Amino acid sequence: xxxxxxxxxxxxxxxxxxxxxxxxxxxxxxxxxxxxxxxxxxxxxxxxxxxxxxxxxxxxxxxxxxxxxxxxxxxxxxxxxxxxxxxxxxxxxxxxxxxxxxxxxxxxxxxxxxxxxxxxxxxxxxxxxxxxxxxxxxxxxxxxxxxxxxxxxxxxxxxxxxxxxxxxxxxxxxxxxxxxxxxxxxxxxxxxxxxxxxxxxxxxxxxxxxxxxxxxxxxxxxxxxxxxxxxxxxxxxxxxxxxxxxxxxxxxxxxxxxxxxxxxxxxxxxxxxxxxxxxxxxxxxxxxxxxxxxxxxxxxxxxxxxxxxxxxxxxxxxxxxxxxxxxxxxxxxxxxxxxxxxxxxxxxxxxxxxxxxxxxxxxxxxxxxxxxxxxxxxxxxxxxxxxxxxxxxxxxxxxxxxxxxxxxxxxxxxxxxxxxxxxx
Amino acid sequence: xxxxxxxxxxxxxxxxxxxxxxxxxxxxxxxxxxxxxxxxxxxxxxxxxxxxxxxxxxxxxxxxxxxxxxxxxxxxxxxxxxxxxxxxxxxxxxxxxxxxxxxxxxxxxxxxxxxxxxxxxxxxxxxxxxxxxxxxxxxxxxxxxxxxxxxxxxxxxxxxxxxxxxxxxxxxxxxxxxxxxxxxxxxxxxxxxxxxxxxxxxxxxxxxxxxxxxxxxxxxxxxxxxxxxxxxxxxxxxxxxxxxxxxxxxxxxxxxxxxxxxxxxxxxxxxxxxxxxxxxxxxxxxxxxxxxxxxxxxxxxxxxxxxxxxxxxxxx
Numbered sequence: 131x132x133x134x135x136x137x138x139x140x141x142x143x144x145x146x147x148x149x150x151x152x153x154x155x156x157x158x159x160x161x162x163x164x165x166x167x168x169x170x171x172x173x174x175x176x177x178x179x180x181x182x183x184x185x186x187x188x189x190x191x192x193x194x195x196x197x198x199x200x201x202x203x204x205x206x207x208x209x210x211x212x213x214x215x216x217x218x219x220x221x222x223x224x225x226x227x228x229x230x231x232x233x234x235x236x237x238x239x240x241x242x243x244x245x246x247x248x249x250x251x252x253x254x255x256x257x258x259x260x261x262x263x264x265x266x267x268x269x270x271x272x273x274x275x276x277x278x279x280x281x282x283x284x285x286x287x288x289x290x291x292x293x294x295x296x297x298x299x300x301x302x303x304x305x306x307x308x309x310x311x312x313x314x315x316x317x318x319x320x321x322x323x324x325x326x327x328x329x330x331x332x333x334x335x336x337x338x339x340x341x342x343x344x345x346x347x348x349x350x351x352x353x354x355x356x357x358x359x360x361x362x363x364x365x366x367x368x369x370x371x372x373x374x375x376x377x378x379x380x381x382x383x384x385x386x387x388x389x390x391x392x393x394x395x396x397x398x399x400x401x402x403x404x405x406x407x408x409x410x411x412x413x414x415x416x417x418x419x420x421x422x423x424x425x426x427x428x429x430x431x432x433x434x435x436x437x438x439x440x441x442x443x444x445x446x447x448x449x450x451x452x453x454x455x456x457x458x459x460x461x462x463x464x465x466x467x468x469x470x471x472x473x474x475x476x477x478x479x480x481x482x483x484x485x486x487x488x489x490x491x492x493x494x495x496x497x498x499x500x501x502x503x504x505x506x507x508x509x510x511x512x513x514x515x516x517x518x519x520x521x522x523x524x525x526x527x528x529x530x531x532x533x534x535x536x537x538x539x540x541x542x543x544x545x546x547x548x549x550x551x552x553x554x
Numbered sequence: 555x556x557x558x559x560x561x562x563x564x565x566x567x568x569x570x571x572x573x574x575x576x577x578x579x580x581x582x583x584x585x586x587x588x589x590x591x592x593x594x595x596x597x598x599x600x601x602x603x604x605x606x607x608x609x610x611x612x613x614x615x616x617x618x619x620x621x622x623x624x625x626x627x628x629x630x631x632x633x634x635x636x637x638x639x640x641x642x643x644x645x646x647x648x649x650x651x652x653x654x655x656x657x658x659x660x661x662x663x664x665x666x667x668x669x670x671x672x673x674x675x676x677x678x679x680x681x682x683x684x685x686x687x688x689x690x691x692x693x694x695x696x697x698x699x700x701x702x703x704x705x706x707x708x709x710x711x712x713x714x715x716x717x718x719x720x721x722x723x724x725x726x727x728x729x730x731x732x733x734x735x736x737x738x739x740x741x742x743x744x745x746x747x748x749x750x751x752x753x754x755x756x757x758x759x760x761x762x763x764x765x766x767x768x769x770x771x772x773x774x775x776x777x778x779x780x781x782x783x784x785x786x787x788x789x790x791x792x793x794x795x796x797x798x799x800x801x802x803x804x805x806x807x808x809x810x811x812x813x814x815x816x817x818x819x820x821x822x823x824x825x826x827x828x829x830x831x832x833x834x835x836x837x838x839x840x841x842x843x844x845x846x847x848x849x850x851x852x853x854x855x856x857x858x859x860x861x862x863x864x865x866x867x868x869x870x
Contacts, residue, residue, distance in 0.1 A: 352639075
């Protein structure tokens with residue numbers, strides 16, 4: 131292997147990847163979209179939440195109506211205004227409800243509550259509205275109605291209402307015991323950070339690996355490949371390409387991480403209020419986690435770009451490529467969805483097995499480490515198997531490269547590839 | 555001194571022998587013609603000479619090394635199927651192709667600019683490659699094969715698709731490099747070029763050597779057994795005439811190939827009765843005639859009796 135030649139292949143490949151519209155677009159767009167998602171969405175949601183909720187109140191029995199109105203009045207965001215209330219008999223109820231529903235449709239009211247006497251509880255409440263997707267509003271309405279019920283039940287028992295309300299708000303504090311010690315933060319933090327890291331890896335492989343695969347096919351189709359193979363070996367060519375793509379992926383990752391850091395340092399404090407309380411930065415990513423992420427990112431990225439390169443070497447057109455890449459993409463997708471399974475079930479047998487299969491190790495093991503801290507030997511074994519997998523893929527890919535790069539016309543079937551490799 | 559020595563070279567593709575115990579040598583400073591019809595194994599031979607694919611059997615010795623890969627920085631190669639990176643600037647592209655052949659970047663860049671200037675592409679240096687015409691791209695590819703000043707240059711169909719002006723430019727450059735001591739292997743089936751440029755040839759068919767040696771000797775060995783005829787009038791078919799084995803008739807001029815020992819005077823007599831003769835000259839055969847004759851014979855040999863015959867003008 132001549133380093134000088136490999137260097138120039140790397141250099142060209144890197145420049146071709148980085149000075150590429152798709153790369154620039156995705157590098158800029160991903161942080162913008164992620165930023166928009168984490169920072170803008172809460173802000174936007176806050177903005178779209180109606181400041182005022184104009185409600186009607188329909189009741190069959192007078193009992194507790196005053197208390198309900200008072201409780202609704204206490205809701206602060208959005209401000210609930212009871213614009214109208216009306217008592218109805220059971221016989222009239224459906225007819226009046228029909229009329230009110232019509233008014234809701236026309237926008238005269240945002241919605242209305244209907245109170246009916248109940249045998250088990252003091253009353254049943256139903257909420258009719260145009261917009262029922264805003265959980266914040268629903269929770270507030272529910273709280274208000276509960277407090278009325280609670281007050282009524284407690285009346286005369288001498289138990290202070292305040293205390294009961296506090297009891298209701300009591301929370302379970304979640305502390306994870308791991309080899310790192312104790313950490314606060316539960317499912318939310320683990321899920322969020324694991325998902326973010328897995329997504330970064332997934333995205334980087336997808337964008338750069340696919341770009342490289344496409345480039346290889348184009349080099350084949352434009353018959354450039356033979357010019358290059360006159361100067362460098364297939365192995366050098368492949369190594370150069372994969373390293374070049376790797377560097378471009380790291381560059382991209384670097385830009386993303388940089389953007390995230392800037393965002394965290396400058397922008398996060400301003401909007402921190404809108405994030406769940408267990409999403410503190412320290413909770414999100416530890417140094418140890420960053421180390422494992424780097425290891426799995428590098429190895430996973432290498433594994434998948436090698437696979438992509440091997441697949442591309444057997445294709446003769448870009449149409450063929452997208453079809454041929456599908457199984458490789460499927461592996462990546464299984465790994466990605468494995469993360470969703472691994473987070474709630476980090477120690478299940480399936481997860482443990484998945485995390486030791488090289489194709490899935492980078493994502494699934496990463497998820498396991500983040501939520502559970504599996505025994506060191508398992509992590510080590512996973513990394514070891516992954517390295518073996520990478521080397522194996524590299525070896526296999528080099529063989530495919532050597533014989534498939536100069537093939538044109540019909541794409542060889544998998545069986546043909548295996549046969550040729552066995553013969554070689 | 556031999557620059558390239560091929561011995562018993564054999565390569566099979568899924569049971570078919572593409573190259574079969576091939577043997578030839580190329581001397582330093584020569585232009586060597588590797589000839590043969592499509593599918594005769596020329597490109598496979600070249601690829602093995604360059605170490606792109608390994609031979610099944612036999613050896614290749616290039617520039618004194620048994621492993622072509624070890625001397626690849628001293629070899630230039632222009633493949634028949636060639637392309638360029640569409641989205642790369644011309645000068646960068648050429649420099650890159652030089653760099654992967656071992657030049658350091660500043661040298662590669664300087665030489666790329668020098669070559670582009672020499673080929674009249676100075677003002678296109680920073681154009682994207684896909685903005686160049688096909689002819690210009692061919693010039694870039696041609697320069698790429700010579701940029702790193704190789705000692706041995708292998709050109710696979712270098713003139714295909716070139717217009718006459720560019721063909722002239724390429725030939726001039728080729729001869730200039732030859733004068734500096736560069737050895738060329740020219741793989742082609744354009745016989746005018748072979749006739750005009752090659753000093754030695756190796757004609758292969760179905761992966762086997764049919765004919766090899768110095769072109770002048772080969773031609774001499776065929777004797778002055780060709781007739782260059784210029785005529786007027788409707789001659790009809792010359793093929794039935796006494797002693798004639800093959801005919802290339804262009805309407806006003808014709809070349810008739812005589813069987814060994816045939817009497818040219820008999821032919822002249824027969825011709826006088828048919829057409830008005832303006833010139834009748836006994837000559838050495840053109841390489842094209844030798845080619846057709848030898849390839850035709852080889853093809854006949856490799857065919858089963860009762861097979862179809864496409865090449866009607868050949869009657870060995």
